[in-house]
Amino acid sequence: MAETQLTPVEAFDGLLKSVGDPRPxxxxxxxxxxxxxxxxxxxxxxRTDLASRISExxxxxxxxxxxxxxxxxxxxxxxxxxxxxxxxxAGGYEFSEGLGETLSGLASVTDQSDAFAILRLxxxxxxxxxxxxxxxxxxxxxxxxxxxxxxxCGHVGVTLWRLASEEADDPVYEVAMFRSYAESFWHWLSLSxxxxxxxxxxx
Numbered sequence: 001m002a003e004t005q006l007t008p009v010e011a012f013d014g015l016l017k018s019v020g021d022p023r024p025x026x027x028x029x030x031x032x033x034x035x036x037x038x039x040x041x042x043x044x045x046x047r048t049d050l051a052s053r054i055s056e057x058x059x060x061x062x063x064x065x066x067x068x069x070x071x072x073x074x075x076x077x078x079x080x081x082x083x084x085x086x087x088x089x090a091g092g093y094e095f096s097e098g099l100g101e102t103l104s105g106l107a108s109v110t111d112q113s114d115a116f117a118i119l120r121l122x123x124x125x126x127x128x129x130x131x132x133x134x135x136x137x138x139x140x141x142x143x144x145x146x147x148x149x150x151x152x153c154g155h156v157g158v159t160l161w162r163l164a165s166e167e168a169d170d171p172v173y174e175v176a177m178f179r180s181y182a183e184s185f186w187h188w189l190s191l192s193x194x195x196x197x198x199x200x201x202x203x
Contacts, residue, residue, distance in 0.1 A: 011031070012186060019198045020193065020195065020197035024197070026124055026128075026193070027196055027197070028199050029199070029200050030120045033118075035090075035113070035118055036089070037096075037112040037113045037116055037176075038096035038109050038110060038111055038112055039083065039085060039086070040085075040107050040109055046107070047082065049106050050103065050107050053102065053106055054103075060075075060076060063078045066078060066147060066149060067148055068148045073088055074086065075087040077159060079148075080150065085116075085176065086099060096110065096113070116178060117176070117181075119175050119189075120172065125196040129192050130160075132154075132192045133153040133155075136151060136160075144162065145164050145165070146161075147161065148160065153185070156185045156188070157178070158177045160176075
């Protein structure tokens with residue numbers, strides 16, 4: 001019997017296409033397909049110990065509700081009481097396995113690298129586009145860099161966080177959703193951004 005060969009497919013494979021006028025585009029989109037992801041859920045009564053372990057090993061603070069922290073090559077996004085999404089630029093299953101060993105006894109760690117689809121959204125009109133589907137105040141003073149939220153966007157459940165940007169008029173966000181909702185989210189995003197112009201950036 002011939003051996004079955006499996007080919008990895010990115011969550012937005014065949015979906016990402018520029019729309020509207022790209023001169024210049026009001027919104028830029030890039031798929032974050034290389035991120036290694038893991039959920040971290042603290043064990044009962046061990047939050048202080050977990051925060052200390054993460055600080056010691058990674059130099060990263062454990063974020064409070066509605067926040068994202070980053071240090072060295074680790075980022076943590078608060079996703080609920082005692083729960084976080086851990087992100088690293090690469091590593092796949094090895095990342096979650098190593099993180100689980102580091103946090104053993106303090107938190108449960110589960111690999112999510114293939115469970116979520118993540119897009120990076122930026123550009124001068126990205127706030128206007130997100131405002132069409134997210135019931136959050138995205139003004140700088142209400143949702144500045146380092147803030148995060150679990151919410152809905154275009155009827156799709158998402159986790160949204162804001163990253164540091166190089167220019168004040170060019171905010172940067174990342175939005176994560178379950179992989180099975182990638183097509184639905186992209187349909188909403190491409191329609192919502194068409195009037196401002198949307199450009200797809202390749203890694």
